[in-house]
Amino acid sequence: MALIALVAALALINLFAYAQFGVDKARAQTGQRRIPESTLLLTAMIGGTIGAYAGRARFRHKTKKTSFSMKLHLIALVQAGIAAVLLDTYAGAP
Template identity: 60%
Template sequence: MLPIAVTPADLAAALAAMNFAAFAAFGIDKARAQSGTWRIRESTLLWLAFLGGTPGAYAGRALFRHKTRKQPFSDNLFHVVMFQLAGAGALAGWHFAG
């Protein structure tokens, strides 16, 4: 079995794709909400943010003015951000401590 090497460029590309997907999902869901058709699940929107698309989710939310007044969703998105910051802090601490 060959070892898998992930380069910084790979990570940057994955994060860019995830942010684009999150941004687009908010736009698509807003359009579907206005037309009354099938919607994207809130859990899907949150997973896209959780998997690295938080900036895209917040940008889509602001630009499309979507899910801005739904308090449970806003709280959950904020919790995703806090979890990511805690994880990044733990990873940085582990990296610099050892």
């Protein structure tokens, strides 16, 4: 049951991250107030990295901003490391 809740929560946060990139791109094109980069990165940090990458690619948004890309890549790298440690730690657990 806990695994299902975790998967559902991750799906929702990734959908939200994806949508944020679409909304921010639309706002950028129309001169409206933007979603702060810190908010986009925080959404990735709390589990929305896949959605962030998908939104970046789909909306071609923030792809040329090197500082943003480096931060997003660092978040993904840290998350991959944490996932590797958790998988190694709990791989043999019943």
